[in-house]
Amino acid sequence: MKYSEHFDRLCEALEGSGAFLVAQDGKGRVNVMTIGWAQLGIIWGLPILTVLVRPSRYTHVLLESAAGFSVCVPKRGELKKELAYCGSKSGLEYDKVRALGLKLKEGVNGVKYLQGCELVYQCELYGRTDLQREALATGTLSKYYPDVEVPHTVYFGKILKAELF
Numbered sequence: 001m002k003y004s005e006h007f008d009r010l011c012e013a014l015e016g017s018g019a020f021l022v023a024q025d026g027k028g029r030v031n032v033m034t035i036g037w038a039q040l041g042i043i044w045g046l047p048i049l050t051v052l053v054r055p056s057r058y059t060h061v062l063l064e065s066a067a068g069f070s071v072c073v074p075k076r077g078e079l080k081k082e083l084a085y086c087g088s089k090s091g092l093e094y095d096k097v098r099a100l101g102l103k104l105k106e107g108v109n110g111v112k113y114l115q116g117c118e119l120v121y122q123c124e125l126y127g128r129t130d131l132q133r134e135a136l137a138t139g140t141l142s143k144y145y146p147d148v149e150v151p152h153t154v155y156f157g158k159i160l161k162a163e164l165f
């Protein structure tokens with residue numbers, strides 16, 4: 001499908017129970033975390049999906065040496081328990097894939113994604129940048145980042161394949 005189809009379903013998930021972000025580092029370690037923040041659009045003339053990950057997340061460690069990632073959206077109302085688990089437990093302490101019995105599939109360029117999700121974006125990691133405290137509005141800083149130095153890292157993913165199952 002075209003990357004922009006079903007954008008409303010992506011937004012609905014992000015506004016609700018979230019979507020899964022699957023990250024795999026250069027050593028092959030895989031982790032799944034829940035995200036509520038992401039953007040889809042055009043940058044550098046390419047279809048890009050950006051995700052925002054706090055440096056405190058294990059996912060951040062993996063993405064720093066990753067070649068790609070995927071964002072996987074379950075069917076409406078499904079996998080709520082899994083979303084809650086992946087959004088509260090850290091891969092630093094738990095093997096979330098094993099604990100939940102999640103099935104991973106390999107897509108384009110070896111990008112891993114979750115079987116059983118309805119909407120999947122496979123992405124090549126195309127760039128990263130740390131949000132700068134001084135570039136953010138005071139209200140945003142006090143609400144979201146009262147005491148952290150690097151607010152979120154933004155990872156840019158070039159969409160290699162967007163698929164509806």
Ligand SMILES: Cc1cc2nc3c(=O)[nH]c(=O)nc-3n(C[C@H](O)[C@H](O)[C@H](O)COP(=O)(O)O)c2cc1C
Binds near residue numbers: 032090
């Ligand atoms: C609905 C929901 C949305 C979330 N969105 C984000 C997000 O966009 N970015 C982020 O850094 N953490 C987000 N989190 C928090 C992480 O999912 C959570 O801290 C997770 O345990 C991190 O896992 P990890 O340490 O294995 O990477 C969200 C949590 C929930 C429940």
